[in-house]
Amino acid sequence: xxxxxxxxxxxxxxxxxxxxxxxxxxxxxxxxxxxxxxxxxxxxxxxxxxxxxxxxxxxxxxxxxxxxxxxxxxxxxxxxxxxxxxxxxxxxxxxxxxxxxxxxxxxxxxxxxxxxxxxxxxxxxxxxxxxxxxxxxxxxxxxxxxxxxxxxxxxxxxxxxxxxxxxxxxxxxxxxxxxxxxxxxxxxxxxxxxxxxxxxxxxxxxxxxxxxxxxxxxxxxxxxxxxxxxxxxxxxxxxxxxxxxxxxxxxxxxxxxxxxxxxxxxxxxxxxxxxxxxxxxxxxxxxxxxxxxxxxxxxxxxxxxxxxxxxxxxxxxxxxxxxxxxxxxxxxxxxxxxxxxxxxxxxxxxxxxxxxxxxxxxxxxxxxxxxxxxxxxxxxxxxxxxxxxxxxxxxxxxxxxxxxxxxxxxxxxxxxxxxxxxxxxxxxxxxxxxxxxxxxxxxxxxxxxxxxxxxxxxxxxxxxxxxxxxxxxxxxxxxxxxxxxxxxxxxxxxxxxxxxxxxxxxxxxxxxxxxxxxxxxxxxxxxxxxxxxxxxxxxxxxxxxxxxxxxxxxxxxxxxxxxxxxxxxxxxxxxxxxxxxxxxxxxxxxxxxxxxxxxxxxxxxxxxxxxxxxxxxxxxxxxxxxxxxxxxxxxxxxxxxxxxxxxxxxxxxxxxxxxxxxxxxxxxxxxxxxxxxxxxxxxxxxxxxxxxxxxxxxxxxxxxxxxxxxxxxxxxxxxxxxxxxxxxxxxxxxxxxxxxxxxxxxxxxxxxxxxxxxxxxxxxxxxxxxxxxxxxxxxxxxxx
Numbered sequence: 001x002x003x004x005x006x007x008x009x010x011x012x013x014x015x016x017x018x019x020x021x022x023x024x025x026x027x028x029x030x031x032x033x034x035x036x037x038x039x040x041x042x043x044x045x046x047x048x049x050x051x052x053x054x055x056x057x058x059x060x061x062x063x064x065x066x067x068x069x070x071x072x073x074x075x076x077x078x079x080x081x082x083x084x085x086x087x088x089x090x091x092x093x094x095x096x097x098x099x100x101x102x103x104x105x106x107x108x109x110x111x112x113x114x115x116x117x118x119x120x121x122x123x124x125x126x127x128x129x130x131x132x133x134x135x136x137x138x139x140x141x142x143x144x145x146x147x148x149x150x151x152x153x154x155x156x157x158x159x160x161x162x163x164x165x166x167x168x169x170x171x172x173x174x175x176x177x178x179x180x181x182x183x184x185x186x187x188x189x190x191x192x193x194x195x196x197x198x199x200x201x202x203x204x205x206x207x208x209x210x211x212x213x214x215x216x217x218x219x220x221x222x223x224x225x226x227x228x229x230x231x232x233x234x235x236x237x238x239x240x241x242x243x244x245x246x247x248x249x250x251x252x253x254x255x256x257x258x259x260x261x262x263x264x265x266x267x268x269x270x271x272x273x274x275x276x277x278x279x280x281x282x283x284x285x286x287x288x289x290x291x292x293x294x295x296x297x298x299x300x301x302x303x304x305x306x307x308x309x310x311x312x313x314x315x316x317x318x319x320x321x322x323x324x325x326x327x328x329x330x331x332x333x334x335x336x337x338x339x340x341x342x343x344x345x346x347x348x349x350x351x352x353x354x355x356x357x358x359x360x361x362x363x364x365x366x367x368x369x370x371x372x373x374x375x376x377x378x379x380x381x382x383x384x385x386x387x388x389x390x391x392x393x394x395x396x397x398x399x400x401x402x403x404x405x406x407x408x409x410x411x412x413x414x415x416x417x418x419x420x421x422x423x424x425x426x427x428x429x430x431x432x433x434x435x436x437x438x439x440x441x442x443x444x445x446x447x448x449x450x451x452x453x454x455x456x457x458x459x460x461x462x463x464x465x466x467x468x469x470x471x472x473x474x475x476x477x478x479x480x481x482x483x484x485x486x487x488x489x490x491x492x493x494x495x496x497x498x499x500x501x502x503x504x505x506x507x508x509x510x511x512x513x514x515x516x517x518x519x520x521x522x523x524x525x526x527x528x529x530x531x532x533x534x535x536x537x538x539x540x541x542x543x544x545x546x547x548x549x550x551x552x553x554x555x556x557x558x559x560x561x562x563x564x565x566x567x568x569x570x571x572x573x574x575x576x577x578x579x580x581x582x583x584x585x586x587x588x589x590x591x592x593x594x595x596x597x598x599x600x601x602x603x604x605x606x607x608x609x610x611x612x613x614x615x616x617x618x619x620x621x622x623x624x625x626x627x628x629x630x631x632x633x634x635x636x637x638x639x640x641x642x643x644x645x646x647x648x649x650x651x652x653x654x655x656x657x658x659x660x661x662x663x664x665x666x667x668x669x670x671x672x673x674x675x676x677x678x679x680x681x682x683x684x685x686x687x688x689x690x691x692x693x694x695x696x697x698x699x700x701x702x703x704x705x706x707x708x709x710x711x712x713x714x715x716x717x718x719x720x721x722x723x724x725x726x727x728x729x730x731x732x733x734x735x736x737x738x739x740x741x742x743x744x745x746x747x748x749x750x751x752x753x754x755x756x757x758x759x760x761x762x763x764x765x766x767x768x769x770x771x772x773x774x775x776x777x778x779x780x781x782x783x784x
Contacts, residue, residue, distance in 0.1 A: 012401060013380035013416070014044070017354045022314050023361070029288035031074040034274065035281025042282065044360025048374050052300055053123060054362030059297045060121040061287035062364065070284065071113050076106035076277055083274075087267030091253070091260045094149030100263055100270070101141030107131040107273045108138065110280060124283070130276035132269040137262055144259060151252045159251045166244045173201050173237045180231055188212050190226050199245070200238050202228040286363055293318075295364035303373040304412040304446055305329025306356060311367035313351050314358070322482040323367075324348055329414075330373065332467060334447035336437075336460035337484070339471030344482040345450040346382060348471070349416045352448050353378050356414055375446065376412040379405045383418065395423030402436060411444030420449045420456070430455035441465045638664055643683040646675070652683065707735055711753070712743040719749055723756050730783070731762055737782050739769070744777045753779050 010020065020040070027036040045051060064070060082096035092100075114121060114128035144155035153160040177194045181203060186192060188209035194201055197218040204226045205213045216235060219228040230238065263270070289295070293314060310323035326348060328335045337345045355365055356378050381401040402417070409415055421433030430453040437459065440447055447466075451457070460466040472483040498508050638644060642655045644666060653668035663674045709726040711719045723740070730738050742749035757766050762784055769778030 011378075012404070013353060013378045014357060016380050016382045017350055017357060017378075018315060019044070019354065019357050019361075022354070022358060022363070025314070026285050026289040026363070027282075028285075029292070030281050030285035031072075032076050032277070032281050034076060034078055034278040035285055037078075038278035039282035039285050042361045044357045044378070046360055046374050046376055048300070051360055051362075051374050055297055055300075055359060055364070057123045057127070057283050058286045058290065058362050058364055060124050061283045062290050064117070064121060064124075065284070065287050065291055071109045073106035073110045073277070073281070075102045076274075076281075077103050078274070079103055080271060080274055083263060083267055083270050086260045086264035087271075089261075089264065091257045092263070094145045094151055094256060096149075097141055097256065097259050097263070098145045098147055098149055101138055101145070103274065103277075104132065104134055104138040104141070104270070107277050108133055108135065110277065114280075124280065127276050127280055127283075130272050132266065132273040134266060134269075137266065140262070141259060144255060151255050155255045156251065159248070159255065162244060162248045162251055166241065166248060169237065169241045169244055173234050173241060176237065177201050177203065177231060177234050180233065185213055185231070195228070197228050199242065200230045201234055202230045205229045283362070286361075290364040293366040295366045296368070296370065297364050298359055298370040298372040301330075301371050301373045303330040304375050304414070305332065305371075305373045306352065306375075306414075307332075307369075307371040308351070308355060308365075308367055309369040311351055311355065311365065311370070313347055313354070314366055316347070318366075324351055324482075324484050325486075326352060326469070326484055327486075328352065328448050329375075329446040333464070334437075334441060334445075334466045335449070335469055336456060336466055337448070337450040337469050337471065338452065338457055339450075343471035344484070345471055346418050347482070348484055349380075349382060349418055349448055349450060353380055353382075353414065353416045375414040376410055377408075378414045378416070379409050380416040381405065381418060381420075382416060398423060406439070409440065409443065409445050412446070414446050414448070415440055417447065417449035420451055421453060422451075426453065429453065434459045437466070438463075638677055638680055638682055644680040645683055646673075647679055647681060655680075707737065708739045708741065710741045711749050712741060712745075714749070716748070716752055719752055720756065723753065727760065727762075735783065737780065739773065740779045740781065741774060742777065742779065744775075750776065750779065757781055 014020070023040050023042060027039045030036040030039060045054070077099040079096060079100045082092045083100060086092050108131070111128045111131040111133060114124045118125040144152055146152055151159065153163055174194070181189065181192050181194060185203060185205075188205050190204040190206055194203050196202070200216075200218055202218050203213070204221075205228070207220075207225055207227055210217075210227055210229075213229050214232040215229045216232075217227050217229050220226065293312075305327070306329060307327040309325050311326070312318060312321045312323055322344070324344075324347075326335070337348060339345055355367075355370065356372075356375055358365060359370075359372055359374070381398055405415055417436070420436060421429030421431075423429070424432075433449075433451060433453060433456050437447060437449060437456070441463070449456075457468060460468050467486065469484050469486045472481040472485050498511075638655050638658070640655050640657060643652065644655055644664075645652050646666070646668065651668050653666040653673070655664055656667050656672065657665040659665065659674075662677065664677055664680060666673050666675055666680065707730070709722065711722060714722065719742075726738070726740075740753050742753055744750075754766070757763050757779070764782045764784045766779060766781050768776050769780055773780065
């Protein structure tokens with residue numbers, strides 16, 4: 001929708017840079033008139049914190065729009081005046097009460113939507129918290145007043161009863177008067193109907209029968225042929241109806257007063273909510289504008305500077321717009337743009353200034369990338385400042401603007417000067433222009449200016465605070481390309497253009513002669529420099545293209561590598577799962593053998609032990625079956641000081657040094673060995689490594705098992721595995737009692753021990769240690 005709204009007073013820079021046109025375009029994307037008015041009234045700000053917050057709000061809204069549209073809140077209305085009146089104690093009309101209810105409904109829905117997305121949109125959620133949540137008031141307003149402002153029967157039981165009586169009384173009158181029409185009065189009437197005059201029921205009586213129908217005359221036709229008489233027999237009923245209607249009006253007025261008071265009691269919160277809803281809608285308007293213009297958020301940097309890559313002017317059709325790359329401020333310094341007329345110098349200046357203003361209003365920018373360190377302010381002298389009303393020439397108009405800039409511009413401000421020094425004698429204009437540029441640069445102002453003057457080009461080339469740029473010109477077609485070329489001289493090409501447009505050759509030749517050979521040589525040199533710069537730019541663009549292609553290939557290769565590594569990880573996990581399953585089956589068989597040893601004779605026991613040894617060998621083999629090649633192919637990085645295992649012989653060592661050649665020096669016992677990284681496996685968990693080494697313990701050691709196990713400082717899974725091995729060895733060794741030291745601590749290890757013991761069928765009893773045995777830090781277990 002389009003909004004025709006008043007525009008607030010603007011600074012000169014905001015006017016010439018056409019900020020209002022951008023705001024109007026964005027306001028067309030707002031859902032409410034409130035949001036459109038808020039956005040059109042927005043003024044740029046330059047404080048970094050506030051600017052970043054505004055841009056962040058728009059960015060959050062853009063992400064929400066990309067995901068889904070927010071709930072409909074377009075039913076919100078500008079009810080500030082009505083709410084303000086209610087806050088002062090006035091009774092507001094039913095139509096306004098209904099609009100307040102609609103606005104409350106819109107605010108509650110928007111608040112719920114944004115608060116529920118607080119993690120993703122903290123800035124918008126912060127604003128939405130100012131939206132009032134008044135469900136009871138909103139429901140009452142909705143149930144009490146229709147969209148037309150009529151108070152509904154549901155507003156109160158008293159009103160519903162009164163209106164019921166009113167309807168019944170009206171029906172009673174209508175029935176009685178209809179009986180009269182069809183009966184005794186039929187002969188005297190112009191038509192067999194009744195009508196209402198001033199709220200009274202009347203019948204159309206022929207004038208000649210006026211005395212035949214007793215009652216009260218309320219009106220007459222224009223011709224005098226008909227008089228409207230209220231029959232005497234219904235007067236009493238009509239009076240009763242008027243009394244009921246009076247009661248109805250009083251009840252309606254009471255309801256409106258009551259609703260107005262309830263709105264007035266929430267005046268401050270509702271007014272604050274309307275302001276917040278207006279702001280939120282304006283933010284969504286900017287976000288939709290960003291979506292339509294393919295805009296990006298600026299990256300905030302230090303200093304007072306801006307860098308734009310592939311920037312488009314938002315007021316130029318994208319199909320016709322030529323993207324501009326430009327950077328000023330900071331290490332880039334100020335900039336002087338040269339080039340032919342209608343080549344794009346003014347558009348470039350406006351683009352720089354307008355982007356700064358748009359960022360200050362919280363806009364995202366139609367560019368591929370923008371880096372921005374906020375300026376202190378933006379000043380501009382652009383366009384034809386001629387004024388017939390004020391008797392100002394173009395030159396005088398420019399001077400007046402520049403004088404204002406000198407009065408106000410400070411270090412860190414951005415100043416835009418189009419055709420500086422133009423409109424007067426070229427020599428004096430160039431001298432004045434150089435003085436203006438030098439004085440502003442001495443203040444620390446960031447300047448972007450355009451000129452045709454060779455003297456100003458020479459000045460900018462000799463002053464380190466400036467850099468030159470030019471609008472590219474295609475000499476072959478004698479047409480501008482509208483591309484900005486940093487470092488170029490920017491010839492005007494006036495003579496070449498004159499020839500192309502049919503100016504007599506002799507006139508152009510005379511002009512070249514007047515310029516002289518020195519000027520001609522300078523033009524040739526400048527042209528050659530521009531050609532070299534153009535070639536360099538083309539080579540740079542090609543290099544950038546190749547770099548992007550290379551980065552794309554590298555990214556694809558990295559993704560392919562990650563995919564292969566993921567396959568290897570899954571293969572390893574599957575191998576571990578198979579090995580662990582074999583481990584569980586073997587351990588179960590191992591326990592069955594332990595049970596068998598209790599009743600076995602010596603000879604049988606030896607045979608059982610031999611089978612147990614075979615099972616343990618199988619367990620060790622199952623662990624080693626987890627392919628070291630899989631681990632090696634994952635090529636985990638090793639660092640100095642890391643414990644590693646050699647894949648070739650399973651020995652453990654420590655990394656001493658990683659050489660430039662990529663070889664790794666590892667200390668294994670007394671030896672130092674040079675190996676490739678893929679010949680090593682980092683030991684990530686010392687507990688796991690100790691468990692791997694413990695598997696090589698032979699079964700005959702189990703026969704001499706210890707009667708004490710220390711679990712302190714172990715993790716739960718390690719403690720459980722140690723308990724299983726310890727109990728199995730203890731039973732196999734024929735021990736009757738064992739002692740488990742788990743410490744007191746938090747009691748976690750003690751609980752693990754007790755739960756483990758409770759599931760053992762070979763345990764006779766369990767108790768805490770005696771004071772001399774370690775107390776509750778020790779568990780003593782007796783076997784059957």
